[in-house]
Amino acid sequence: DVVNRHHRLPDRLLQILIELQEPSGWLPPATLTALADALGVSRAHVEGVAGFYSFLHTEPVGRYRLLFSDNIIEHQLGSRELMAALCSKLWVEPHKPSEDGLVSVSTTSCIGMGDQGPAMLANGRPVLRLSHQRINQIAELVRQQVPVSEWPEAFFHVDNNIHRRDAMLQLDLAPGAALQAALALGRAEWMRQMQLSNLRGRGGAGFTTAVKWMACADAPGADKVVVCNADEGEPGTFKDRVLLTTLADAVFEGMTLAAWAVGARQGLLYLRGEYRYLRPTLEAVLARRRSAGLLGRQILGKAGFDFDIEIHLGAGAYVCGEETALLESLEGKRGTPRIRPPFPVTRGYLGRPTVVNNVETLAKTCLIALEGGAAFAATGTAQSTGTKLLSISGDCARPGIYEYPFGVAIERVLEDCGASDTQAVQVGGAAGIMLASYEFHRRIAFEDVPTAGAFMVFDSSRDLFEVARNFVAFFAHESCGFCTPCRVGTSLLLKAMNKLADGHGAKTDLADIEWIDRLLKNASHCGLGSAAPNPVMDTLLKFRPAYERRLRSLDFAPAFNLDDALAAARRASGRDDAAAHFSADHAPR
Template identity: 75%
Template sequence: MSQDPWASAVADTVGEFAARPEYLLQMLIRLQEAENWLPPEALTALAAALGLPRARVEGVAGFYSFLHTRPVGRYRLLFSDNIIDRMLGSQALMARLCHTLWLAPGQVSEDGLVSVDVTSCTGLGDQGPALLVNGRAIARLDEARIDRIAELIREQQPLDAWPADWFRFDDNIQRRDALLACPAQPGDALQAALAMGRVGWLAQVHASRLRGRGGAGFTTAVKWQACRDAPNPDKVVVCNADEGEPGTFKDRVLLNSHADLVVEGMTLAAWAVGARRGFLYLRGEYRNLRPALEAVLARRRTAGWLGAAIGGVAGFDFDIEIHLGAGAYVCGEETALLESLEGKRGTPRIRPPFPVTHGYLGRPTVVNNVETLAKCCLIALQGGAAFAATGTPQSAGTKLLSVSGDCARPGVYEFPFGVTVRQVLDACGADDTLAVQVGGAAGITLAPYEFDRRIAFEDVPTAGAFMVFDNTRDMFEVAHNFVHFFAHESCGFCTPCRVGTAMLADTLDKLAEGKGSAVDLIEIEDLDRLLKQASHCGLGSAAPNPVMDGLQKFRPAYERHLMHADFAPAFDLDGALRRARQITGRDDAAAHLPQHQEPQP
């Protein structure tokens, strides 16, 4: 018998996932639940049990923000650090909690009880500020709730003893259209599609002109057909529920209250392409939703809508399993998501080959956004032509928008494509609006003169984020927040993005400290060119977007941070001599340096 206390826990976990290395990430998430971190012995035992190099296991454990290879305390609290949470007062609440618990951010308390830090947007911008405690989200934070959280931690109450309603998400649906008002019962859409036959069903999807709702807007039917026609018969359907784009939360609402539509959409995709396996890749921030989603899957299996011979059709066998993410924005990119599903670091793949021919474990795979799949139910129910009748010429149907920020009624709004920015602002009760950030940090910053532009692939495309900033806000601070987000979320694989996003964040830090000069604005433009041309994936190429839009549309907000100097160092020159002055005892004129260059005579 091994003396290693981790041996049995590792053996149990490995057994649960049938020792399949593609479940490595899921195993690590499960193992971490015991001690809230992954000690080196656990990683060693897991590597041995799976026959994997230890570096591979540690590489995965080290990649994901929510996996900890160092102790983080029995209570790990992470404040959502999106600009919207900050506008709702998250930083003051975090300071209050740290003060109450006698902690500095990022530190673990001496008794190993608790640590407090920040994380990327948790998808609760309509009900923020929010935090995660041991991976579970709590929204609607205020001072009273923060103080109560501090008490519960001091009393060492288990999370299951915390008020259950804290862990529930409000939907905040403010406007319903075709999808959110869909009266269909589970199975209705599937029965309709089964009646059409596989080929007839795909023809309806073609006719609907449905395009992907995850942001890229690829035509769904083309993707499905390419997967169906790929030679390998072992097809896979993946639902991308890694809704990580800051300010986006519409998939959260679909998964929370319309899960049947999502699961049914996956089944419809499986019917079209002939898939037998399905995965729902759920971002770690949404793990509160997992039990209800599992219940939906179980209910549908009982009803015969999942499993063998679905709907009584011999040979239509399809089932779905849920995989959890662990805090990596880049895994929302479909090839990084596939790597993650295979239990690896979320490094985007080089395309081609595309996932439709070589996806999960090299099999033909369709990866679709949550909303795209849910929309498929409408197409099955109403027919493709009816679906294509709403929206604009290039953007059929409706779009769910996640509205947050400076407005009276944040929440989810379903509008037909083609709605103007101004119409959305009117609907959500936003006035005195300075700017709208559409499409998240990677999206586009719109100034008031653009508020008549339309939400549609041919004008302002978006995965759904719609963040509103009023005239009290500083658009420099918004971009500053976003570039730090990208620097944090860069997967580190390619140098232009890993270094470029950090340099961009450093440059904006320099401006924020009032040490910027005109030269730094040129530096930003050089970095923009570098990131756009040389990055391995869209994360790096999109990272400068908020800054470039800001420089174009809100330039004074940047110029305010400039010094009237040709160039100013980012560091304190005279301060850099302090240590040498101390050790030499000197304080003469030559022992000091002016921060700025005197004009030459």
């Protein structure tokens, strides 16, 4: 049934796997074989895709799969202790299913709930504001085998936590109003307004949206595609979650505005697996828009303007936020970033010219359609027009969503969110920049501190070495493994950080870290690898004492105790004399 519903198309493989896994929580070998036969692809291909995504399982993982969000902010709120408490109450080891196949307790990368953590996913549904009391309740519900769908609704309540609104979050869009305005302008004038606005992509890279759209419009080929990247996986960011919750119409209308500009007929919204709870609401908005003539054939009565949108789910792979990896994933494959050129605007989804824009970027185009490009550009700075949504979490009184005109100073943001005694701010997530207090005069803007939206606050009680170590672990976990420098480099970096954390570090390890930084920056295939050392290099530069106080020696120090490593050989040989020890210092006296 599932396969037929997807018309037996191999490019639906990921969506099919997600659906097939639904009833039992895993994909048995026979299912993979049958699926390969049904789609006419190799068994190895199906298994390769199933093995790539962390939310797909080719071995049983328990009827209850509880995944704690592994974000540093949530660690600081006690998520590790809560996870240990839950494991002990359920008598399970972390990261291993229980012997009776009932439950597994593990971790996953940030689930986009940093403003209301600690949080977990329970069979894919976010459970928020975890406390010891809530953990006790969850343990009891699992023991009683109460289905997750019958757990108290309060567990799943997601707050929007909007604390500061500007143009975007004040928008009260009558569905179709922005589209009507753009259609009235005509396609060429609508594109001119987009140029005037100088809107830049809000996903982090900051590429000019109108340039992207024009390149796609000019690309040969009639079957163009608009893709909305709703895979916000950067630790600490959650503004797209709020936009999809509160302004879904603006996001879909933005996709339709893009389709009108480039001449696309097909739209795809790639929703990160962690946000799949939003899907029913988003599908309802799409259905309403279809009934209102805002999607489908002859949109708003315009002959030849046919466009519709479909939602595809991700399945827990950070790298799919990179636009070419996202396209691979949309095509049902492993999310491996492509070699560029060709760029997606000429060869994107299934080889067709494709515009890929972030959720916030697309929603912002509604403002441009309604107010005009010049009015949009009047806010912000010369190179960063309009406003920016920030996802604020960490050591502040009011975590949540704040919208500011570009150019706002870090110190102003800290004041507004009720932060005090701030030691550092990580802007832009794990791949971003860590700012020390002497940099708080700097401004959020592409020409100064660019960000996709994450803004994590650390007060003076926090150990910034541990913050950097968490980010390094994140990159090592999320490396897609395609290229050796990143696959090996991120692991080496994590090993070096763990060695320092274990108290075996030496100055040579700091030199090694700098060497790995150069390797990752120069030889990685995509931005994940080249950004992986950023948090370490930033903290080493600005908070070096956090590293140096961990050094055991100024010279080489091994990552483990060499004498202990010889213990097994001593036992086997029955020797314990001085020559059987690493050095005289270790020998028995």
